[in-house]
Amino acid sequence: MKSNAVKMLALAFAGATMTVLMIGCSSGDGTITVPEQTRESIVALTQTPPELSQATFLAARQCLQSKGYDVPYASAASGNQTASIVGVAGLFASESAATAYGYSSTFRGDPDPISAYETSLPVTDQAKFQTAYSGDPSSEQVSITLTSGAKVSQSAEGCLAEANIAVYGSVATGLKLVNFVNEVYAQVDITEVVAVVKTNLNAYHECMSAAGYEISSLNAADVAVSKFGRYRGAGDPPSADEKTMASKDAGCQAKSGLITDTNKSFFTTAASWITTHEGQIAAQQEALTQAKQKAQKIIDNA
Amino acid sequence: MIKKKFIATASVALAIGGGLFAVAPANAAAFTGYSGTTYSGTELVNSSTTANTTVDIADNLLSSAKNAQGRRWCAVNQEGGFNVIRFIFAPNTNTSTLGQYNKTTDFLWAGTAGGCS
Numbered sequence: 001m002k003s004n005a006v007k008m009l010a011l012a013f014a015g016a017t018m019t020v021l022m023i024g025c026s027s028g029d030g031t032i033t034v035p036e037q038t039r040e041s042i043v044a045l046t047q048t049p050p051e052l053s054q055a056t057f058l059a060a061r062q063c064l065q066s067k068g069y070d071v072p073y074a075s076a077a078s079g080n081q082t083a084s085i086v087g088v089a090g091l092f093a094s095e096s097a098a099t100a101y102g103y104s105s106t107f108r109g110d111p112d113p114i115s116a117y118e119t120s121l122p123v124t125d126q127a128k129f130q131t132a133y134s135g136d137p138s139s140e141q142v143s144i145t146l147t148s149g150a151k152v153s154q155s156a157e158g159c160l161a162e163a164n165i166a167v168y169g170s171v172a173t174g175l176k177l178v179n180f181v182n183e184v185y186a187q188v189d190i191t192e193v194v195a196v197v198k199t200n201l202n203a204y205h206e207c208m209s210a211a212g213y214e215i216s217s218l219n220a221a222d223v224a225v226s227k228f229g230r231y232r233g234a235g236d237p238p239s240a241d242e243k244t245m246a247s248k249d250a251g252c253q254a255k256s257g258l259i260t261d262t263n264k265s266f267f268t269t270a271a272s273w274i275t276t277h278e279g280q281i282a283a284q285q286e287a288l289t290q291a292k293q294k295a296q297k298i299i300d301n302a
Numbered sequence: 303m304i305k306k307k308f309i310a311t312a313s314v315a316l317a318i319g320g321g322l323f324a325v326a327p328a329n330a331a332a333f334t335g336y337s338g339t340t341y342s343g344t345e346l347v348n349s350s351t352t353a354n355t356t357v358d359i360a361d362n363l364l365s366s367a368k369n370a371q372g373r374r375w376c377a378v379n380q381e382g383g384f385n386v387i388r389f390i391f392a393p394n395t396n397t398s399t400l401g402q403y404n405k406t407t408d409f410l411w412a413g414t415a416g417g418c419s
Contacts, residue, residue, distance in 0.1 A: 104418070194382035
């Protein structure tokens with residue numbers, strides 16, 4: 001069951017990538033066209049596959065168990081399987097991802113399993129556990145600087161670092177991959193994207209209304225909570241009814257142009273940046289591919 | 303609410319890694335945000351919530367944060383009537399500066415709120 005949940009999310013992720021390939025919108029600022037392969041890579045890199053978080057948890061758990069902390073098995077699958085690459089809440093990345101993954105609003109919001117274990121310990125033991133997990137308070141950090149000027153770091157010591165090395169090859173590689181979405185967000189011309197959304201919003205609402213869902217703005221996730229509640233744990237698939245709604249929602253977003261036109265806006269605005277960084281994007285895509293392979297082995301051997 | 307558009311220059315590297323330094327840890331399983339870079343200034347938020355929820359903070363101040371949770375947190379702006387995720391704080395990471403998004407955040411999403419899964 002737990003393994004199936006992770007596999008389901010992985011399939012959703014793969015589906016999302018395939019659908020983006022099928023979008024086929026032409027992009028560019030008139031002189032620059034972003035190659036389809038690069039577009040595919042960018043979308044894949046912004047949608048962190050759930051098996052990576054699950055494998056990182058399992059590797060950290062194994063390390064912590066070797067230090068005497070009996071962290072129980074749990075699903076730690078998380079990611080960004082459905083969100084649009086432009087960051088506008090309520091927009092799906094694709095129909096296939098929406099159908100398989102549903103609305104993130106219907107998750108219960110359970111603590112992640114490492115945090116849950118830590119808070120279950122006596123307060124006097126929590127600092128010691130933190131040291132085992134993420135290194136001594138004075139431990140070294142690996143740092144990266146993003147194009148936006150943001151600086152992100154993570155411990156170079158402890159079981160978390162060991163887990164990141166097991167999944168990503170290095171702490172720095174993992175940091176770059178999980179922060180690629182921030183690189184993409186920094187390239188979004190949000191004024192233009194909002195204009196695109198507004199242009200297509202009425203058609204989207206009409207489509208949703210015809211499908212039986214009364215939506216205002218982009219609040220379908222709120223409607224989903226009122227209909228289905230917060231009933232899912234991490235990694236659990238959506239119910240049949242939620243799948244139906246999410247599928248129709250994403251279908252209406254596609255039909256109205258919300259998905260294709262906002263993606264087109266991004267690939268036009270960011271064309272120069274993408275072209276300049278094409279080599280680094282390809283390298284990150286390769287790192288992602290390798291991380292997914294390592295993650296699957298860790299999950300299979302757990 | 304800041305609607306200023308920032309354009310990153312193509313000459314800046316995608317990710318320049320490798321720096322090693324020490325940083326004090328965040329509180330156990332908490333997300334802590336500060337008004338100044340490098341975890342200075344006013345502590346705007348110190349939350350251990352795991353609920354899918356909006357965590358409001360003073361507008362246009364957030365400049366650094368420590369995420370000690372194994373879940374993402376998101377910095378969100380309201381732009382033209384829509385909620386837009388501008389920066390994702392990955393699990394178990396420290397962000398000493400948000401760069402171009404310093405002092406622009408309207409509120410935070412915790413858990414899987416708003417697609418911040």
